[in-house]
Amino acid sequence: MEGRMDAYARFRPESSTVPASGPVAIRILPEVARFSLRIAPADLGVASEAFGVALPGRIGEIAAFGSRRALCLGPDEWLLHAEEEEAHVIEAAFAERYAATPHSLVAIGDREIGISLEGEEAATLLSTGCPIDLERLAPGTGKRTIFDSVSVVLIREEKDRFTLEAWRSFMPHVLGLLETANRELAAGL
Amino acid sequence: MSTFRVAGRGRIDRSRPIRFTFDGRTVQGYEGDTVASALLANGTHLMGRSFKYHRPRGAVTAGSDEPNALVGTRRGPGRFEPNTRATMQEIYEGLRTESQNRWPSLGFDVGGVNDRFYMLFSAGFYYKTFMWPRSFWDKVYEPVIRAAAGLGKPPTEPDPDRYASRFLHCDVLVIGAGPAGLAAALTAGRSGAKVVLVDEQSEMGGSLLSEPSVEIEGQPAWDWIAATMAELASMDNVRLMNRTTAIGYYHQNMVGLCQKLTDHLPVPPEGAPRERMWKVRAGEVVLAQGALERPLVFDGNDRPGVMLAGAAQTYLNRFGVLVGRRAVVVTSHDSAWYAAFDLADAGCKVAAIVDTRAEVMSALREQARVRGIEVLPSHTVTGTAGRLRVKSVRVNPVVNGKVGAARSLDCEALLMSGGWTPSLHLFSHTKGSLHWDEEAEAFLPGRKTEACRIAGAGRGLWGIGKALEDGAKAGAAAARALGHEAEAKSLAVANDREGRGVTHKELPTDRDPGRARAFIDFQNDVTAKDIRLAVREGMRSIEHVKRYTTNGMATDQGKMSNMNGLAIAADAVGKAPPQVGLTTFRPPYTPTTFGAFAGYHRGSHFEVTRKTPIDSWAEEHGAVYEPVSLWRRARYFPRGNEDMRAAVARECRMTRASVGIFDASTLGKIEVAGPDAVEFMNRMYTNPWTKLAAGRCRYGLLLGEDGYIRDDGVIGRLSNDRFHVTTTTGGAARVLGMMEDYLQTEWPDLRVWVTSTTEQWATIALNGPNARNLLAPFVEGQDMSDEAFPHMSVAECTVAGFPARLFRMSFTGELGFEINVPARHGRALWEKLWEAGQEYDICPYGTETMHVLRAEKGYIIVGQDTDGTVTPDDAGFGWAVGRKKPDFVGKRSLTRPDIVAPGRKQLVGLLTDEPDVVLEEGAQIVADPDQPKPMTMLGHVTSSYWSETLGRSIALALVAGGHGREGETLHVPMPDRTITAKVTGTVFFDPENTRIKL
Amino acid sequence: MLLIHCPYCEQDLPELEFAYGGEAHIARPADPSALTDEEWRDYLFIRSNPRGVHFERWRHVHGCARFFNAVRETVGDKFLMTYKTGEPRPSEEEVEARLKELSA
16 A cells, blocks of 8 residues: 555646656646647547647647647547647637638647656667567557557657646556566666 | 585586585585586585375486476575575575475475375375265374475565566577577577577586587587687677576567576676566577486486486586486487496496497497496386485396396496487477477477577487587578578588487386386476376376376476377377377476566555645655556544544544545546537536536536446536536546547547646645635636535636646535646645635544545545445436436447346445444345245345544445335344444435535 | 557557547438337347357547447457448458457
8 A cells, every 4th residue: 555655645737747756757747728629530620720720630640739749649630739828819710710610629638647758768768668669669659459458549759758737546556567577777787 | 525526527617615514514516617517516406305105205307307406596585495406506606405305304205105005195086085974084184294384485574585587578488508509599699680599507608518529610619619609709799698598489470588687696796686587579589499318217317316318418528517427318309328438538437338229330439449338229128226326226137028137237326318308499389389209209389379489409409519510501581581691501510429219108118117106296296107107097297197197297397298198198198199199398498486576566566656735745744645547545534542432523524514634636536628629528427517607517427338337426517618627546447548439439539638647736625614714725717606616616727826727616515615836836726725714623544534524415426435336326416317318328328228227226325223333345135034045135235434524424335226125124234243224315414405505 | 458450540549549439330211210129229229249240340540530330259359340330241251250350
């Protein structure tokens, strides 16, 4: 039981750092405006116009402009990221187009917590819970996948830097596993 | 005192002596030794006692197929591992080992009397010996056998070690790093393919480690290994994993590897896991597992000092240990002749080579002659002598099938070889077929089901040269199949040791075969006689013979015994071996710790524990938790020394008296948005939604197509096109999945989308007569009067400055509100309400009080008061069904014959005649407590509580025909008494709903 | 653990990302009220459960979240093909051809 309490006591989404436990730097990312956009693929142009970024049409692709970026998660599903201050502007831009182009834009900024994993062994660290072949996840792409038993969105920012987002209540579990595995990498075995 | 070490032999590091203990005695070995090799170097052959007869046993192999030399290893509290193979465990300074299955000591063991009564323990003894009298089963057999049974003793402390796991993807996985595997890995690695090479041993090289006299490309074998390993290690695309066992081969080239990381280290590094499970997905697999040597089956073949000839050769060449100074070799295969020569050259007096065959290559006979070794062709072995170690062996000539006069040969070691069995365990895991090869007298790989190639001795090829060539070809073919350019380079081999042999059933004897202790499965103490008895008693299938005799069922999984068992069973049945067939090999290849399978899933990470944004407040305020699906939820908040009943009674009182605050964040939430949202809701839920105005909410009931209740929750219409749906805590993912299913596959034309917002919002419920008084001052953007915001309303506004979705609703029967704010603000809002609530004597309550308050009102909990066979009518929720709607999920089923039939179990209230008695949830209900057993059950109690509000117990129950039984007295038989209760309606408190309308 | 080809993601991905969804090509009747009790029973409960080629639904739940259809050979537990929801059921010839291709 002690381990259980400890793991939760240490975890505070408000704090931005996770105690260094190994060669991979694990950081909790600042809050962002986050939306789940669902729209018919035929209406992608309208959505691109509303968001100000040409939304990618292929699952896994990412498009960005300034601090806004969009990841195509499914044939009619995009994950949008933006700075928090921009949330209302984005909502308004989509709302304006709703009547002519129905869609669903749902704020999920608080639903997930994002973390960053950086270091030469970041992919190895992820392979402790992630069954996909990470070599096939090219830098600049992302996808929804699974880490341990948890549904996550994984973005490969660079070869050795990943962003991982999971629903808030699952993050302590994911982080705990990553820290354990990071210590394992530090042990060198 | 290493009296059996041979100078200049072996790969051990003589500059690094290591001391460990065996049964408390200090033993010295060297770095590179296994427990077995170090004990043998000190002249110790006796390493354990057998499972059933407690016969003295020594190491019979030098590898993972070892059935006898199982020891317990210990390195401190909780770090005790039974059944460790002494032949695999590397020694380190401070290692403590102990022998098993003996009491009081290894040399003198009381359980050894079993051996005298072996006639009692014949095949199937489990089914025969312990049957009668009946009373003996409980008093004698069970306790005595339990105490004596088992292989080793499990540790009692929690395992302090950590275990790891990893996924790995590669092009070519090569399993086994003997000559074939090394050549395969080298060839594939040079092609640029991503290669993983694994071997269960501490160092790679396989049989080459035991064959130093072979030359490859002009280099001594060991130099070639060193050069090859150096080249492999230099390639970035090659991963080398020793001490790693491929335990199972699964679909689409997924192979499980268990890597031992620290069991060989005197001091494991901080944070290092003990073992790691690798789940490898390979494009191509090369199985280069080689072959396993078989023992010969003769009386006394299990005595310490009797071992496989190949093992003796390994002990000499790899570990520099002579297994005896005077040895006899008995064989049906040429390979044992080479072992005899190596031992003779190292100073062992090989008294004789006893070969079952009449004809042996003249070159071998010539080499024996040169070394002065007597050769006895066409001979059999009919017995051994010696109490704790073999002293002599009895050999007889066989002429025209007749066993001639016996002769005794003194020896310290008897080396046997019954030929070699290709190791096809992993191949068999894939359901690849095996075919019987007449010439090799072995099962060889046949039709494949996976992208794999078998190389070397595993497919019956014999000799280093052939293994290297075959391995290189397999490696090249595997790389080419994945689009790499690869060429199998041929390697020149000198001093190769090619050979052949024949296979036997038990060897012929001049003695009564019924008294022969000729072992097949050493670990499970199965003899040739047991197999024949099983066949005589009617077992025909090899699977039945296996289970009846337990042959091949020990932890070595028949690696040594399988083929000998088959040969004898086939002979007894009167069929050829391929007609009898092999038993099925199943994973794991060698015993694997539970830790390795559990991996990271232990302690706090046994499974996910989800916590709400308010959980930390509850923890600081002494909440007692309960698990609800993956969440942990505050169950109650005890004050002082309160127990649950007292705390819950107080929480109920305070909430109904003034105001209670409850964390409802775990409720599932789904945003349903789009022009067709209302149409979608009409189709999904039983209720009608068209007329529900924006800003209002309604209790929604969700069925499956079978008409049974699946989920429920309050649903708010935020605008014409947007609904905020709530679900049960446990049903959130299921309901979302169900909605997506209908949208994607049945109604793709609907323009509506669903998004989970469960964790977007923290949800705080305020209930009680003072709920509005507490909340209203915090609300901006919504008139909180009863007229402007009546019961079952929803609004988007701000609460304490946080953007909020505010519901007026109640799950307690009191005036109630549920405030949803973005999750990050959940705790802050809670604290503000908590602070302001002090004025109203606010009370935080948990799930238990929530359950009591809702039960007092007859509100159901889906999954507790329903069980997947309850319809809306059964639950008394017919009012929630929009019967005028043309269709909704499950509507058609509500007129199914069995759903409209009388006598269905229906939800009712139960009030015990004794108001202080609280029924047990799950208790069965009968109409007549005096009826004979088995009684006719009418139903069961689904919810039962002490109601502080009513000052008595209340219960809900599903009862056959319950709605027609109001006023009836029913009976609840319990172990100590029968409780009587009256059937009532389900609403116990405030049936007019006056309190929620404040 | 199988690899499953997601027809939407156009990738072979580990089974852990997917969830099984029962037999495929059992469309919900357009007007359930027009069905006899027997017809409705068949829709609800009667499934083919074959030994061999099975048409079934899967969902890429930890991926693109799409439901799709698959043809799986249940004896060897091998996927023969997958295709998007709404696409026609592969013909017997197509299935046979794929079976041959896999056993070759």
